[in-house]
Amino acid sequence: MKALFISLLLLFSISSQAAVWDSQYTWDQRWEEQYSDWVRTSWNQYIFTDKDSPYFGIPTDCADAGYAMRAIFAFENSLPFAIVDPTKRGSKIPITNNIKRWDKLPAGVPRLKAFMAYLAGIVYTGTMAQDSVPVALTSEALIPGTIFVKPKVHSYQIKDWSPQGIPVTINSTTPYSVKDMHKYLSFPAYIPEDVKTFRDGYRRFKRPNELYKMDSTLPGFSLEQFIVSERLNFNSVDFNDFVIKRTQTTQETMEDKTRRLMFNICYSSYNRASVINESTNYFYKIQGQGRSCMNASEFDQYSTFSRDKRLKEYFVRLYKYIQRTKSFKGASFPLKAYALDIFVNDPSKYQRTRKQFLKFCTVPYDTGKILDVREVWQRLRFDLLVQNPNTTNDWRWGDYSTPFTTSCPTFEEIH
Amino acid sequence: MPKNKNRLLLVVIFAVAAGFIISSKINNVAKTSSNIQTETNNTSSPEVKKSPTTKQINNAQTDEDKLPDSPQSPSNYLEKIPECLDIQVSNTDSLKNISDKNNWMDKDPKNLIRQNLIYKKLNQEIRISVTPSQSSKTWMLQSFDVDKEGLPIVKNKILGLQYYQLAEKIKFESNGFNLDSDEQHIQVDSPNTSGSILYINDQPIEIKLFNKSNQRLLECQGTYCLCNQALSS
Incomplete structure (x- = not known):
């Protein structure tokens, strides 16, 4: 019987030499093109929430989603996936799909999901720079998959680029959970600014054989975006206009642009509502457990500092666009009155009624309470929105004009 | 009869095991040869475009093919730095000396991008990463065990630490282990230069500097260093 036991052990140890998935091919330009096509056609905001998706149930926050995009394509096409080990730069042993840690799990998606959860524990947006390389501001470089x-x-995946020169982005955000990601026809809320170390901006993933090579020797490497950004005094409107001119094949009309900017405002406001609901539910939950304050990790998950900054940026973009476009006031199109109304401070001068505005965009934020985007802007501009998660929906949405105070410790987000 | 049954079972198990071993060996051989094949294909692959840096590499008389396998002393590449930029670094300098001597080095703790610490005791290794938040008001500490493949296993993650708490937490996480390696990224900024230097155990390992005046990137890694045109043609 002892021999039988040893034999079984031997068998088990042999069968345990299993990678997350086996890679049969090598990344080359042809695969990069297929990857880009796949991102354009198959990478979508519901990939982790659609019950028919094989990847249903994978939780993400912002950086995980970007890595997942590259890893899932590699998994589906038997390609290698490798990133620099962020815990030991000198080692040059990358983290790859060859890890044999999950060999007890069935091959295929279950192992991939375990691998994704592992990656989520070690990567964050700060590690993305070493696994990617900055690219030029050209339509050849700014392709889906960037x-x-x-x-x-924060980080974004570029799903597509419109003929008007606007990126279609997908992004996930905190909390780390299974959720729909966000899809925007919009530029990221940031522009390249790191002219010291070039770790931000538009980038392509490195292939496994490129991980430890000097960035500047890699195909497509370019510092152009940093130089352009610095020359434009880091002005996001000017920078994005530069990119539009570089990539557009069709001119974006005033109506198109207004609709795009207003859609982003509505979508971001609406989204904030669902995140705040989740946060408040969690806040009640810890109170039920006898705690009155979130710890640093919970605070990181449920605070909305970055999110609110981005939301404000969307409003500011529309405002700046209206201010800078001399022909705006003389133009005639249906959304114009709505766009102008947002920035009118005296309600008696509104062109559209609340009912009309709510038809355009309703933000339900508490039981029986709704806001239109004009009201969201008024609360944003007076800094009434509360980013601290140790409170309830009404405070988070700025129902009170008195400043929010808390005895709970506050922390900073790290994504 | 039961004895015979056991023997029969053993024979079957060994036959399956042997088959398994042989097939896995064959697979490995096949994989190795396919890797060699693909590597070879890669070298002649049409997508490997000549980067705008190729000319510069030649000018700097660095030939990747001729590089030795093992890293050389840092002095080999450090002495080349002044060819591109006027900064003063010598191979005998420690991190502290360098930051004390050079006013171009930003010593603000917020510019310490990430610090990886590796602790060892006998054959056991633990790693600790310290990451500042964007404003450096709070810090994140992650600790990792290491598996037999040399890869991290997530052990602990603490967010929201104040700077003064870091030393104590690191000591707690590394209790009983000895510091083996210390990795730091230091950001560099001067009127003419910006970039970062990665130090491991006080030795500069990777240097990325950008000459603002002529828009060239100086990037050094391992044993060589070169100047590149920043703007792609």
């Missing part, structure tokens, strides 16, 4: 990284803040 990522935009703002280390320690």
Whole structure:
């Protein structure tokens, strides 16, 4: 019987030499093109929430989603996936799909999901720079599959680029959970600014054989975006206009642009509502457990500092566009009155009624309470929105004009 | 009869095991040869475009093919730095000396991008990463065990630490282990230069500097260093 036991052990140890998935091919330009096509056609905001998706149930926050995009394509096409080990730069042993840690799990998606969860524990937006390389601001370089990284803040996946020169982005955000990602026809809320170390901006993922080579020797490497950004005094409107001119094949009309900017405002406001609901539910939950304050990790998950900054940026973009476009006031199109109304401070001078505005965009934020985007802007501009998660929906949405105070400790987000 | 049954079972198990071993060996051989094949294909692959840096590499008389396998002393590449930029670094300098001597080095803790610490005791290794938040008001500490493949296993993650708490937490996480390696990224900024230097155990390992005046990137890694045109043609 002892021999039988040893034999079984031997068998088990042999069968345990299994990678997350086996890679049969090598990344080359042809695969990069297929990857880009796949991102354009198959990478979508519901990939982790659609019950028919094989990847249903994978939780993400911002950086995980970018890595997942590259890893899932590699998995589906038997290609290698490798990133620099962020815990030991000198080692040059990358983290790859060859890890044999999950060999007890069935091959295929279950192992991939375990690998994704592992990656989520070690990567964040700060590690994306070492796994990617900055690219030029050209339509040849800014293709689907490119990522935009703002280390320690946020990241986006470029799903497509419109004929008008506007990126279609997908992004996930905190909390780390299974959720729909966000799809925007919009530039990232940030522009390249890191003219010291070039770790942010538009980047392409490195292939496994490129991980430890000097960035500047890699195909497509370019510092152009940093130089352009610095020359434009880091002005996001000017920078994005530069990119539009570089990539557009069709002119974006005033109506198109207004609609795009207003859609982003509505979508971001609406989204904030669902995040705040989740946060408040969690806040009640910890109170039920006898705690009155979130710890640093929970605070990081449920605070909305970055999110609110981006939301404000969307309003500011529309405002600046209206201000800078001399022909705006003389133009005639249905959304114009709505766009102008947002920035009118005296309600008696509104062109559209609340009912009309709510038809355009309703933000339900508490039981029986709704806001239109004009009201969201008024609360944003007076800094009434509360980013601290140790409170309830009404405070988070600025129902009170008195400043929010808390005895709970506050922390900073690290994404 | 039961004895015979056991023997029969053993024979079957060994036959399956042997088959398994042989097939896995064959697979490995096949994989190795396919890797060699693909590597070879890669070298002649049409997508490997000549980067705008190729000319510069030649000018700097660095030939990747001729590089030795093992890293050379840092002095080999450090002495080349002044060819591109006027900064003063010598191979005998420690990190502290360099930051004390050079006013171009930003010593603000917020510019310490990430610090990886590796602790060892006998054959056991633990790693600790310290990451500042964007404003450096709070810090994140992650600790990792290491598996037999040399890859991290997530152990602990603490967010929201104040700077003064870091030393104590690191000591707690590395209790009983000895510091083996210390990795730091230091950001560099001067009127003419910006970039970062990665130090491991006080030795500069990777240097990325950008000459603002002529828009050239100086990037050094391992044993050589070169100047590149920043703007792609």
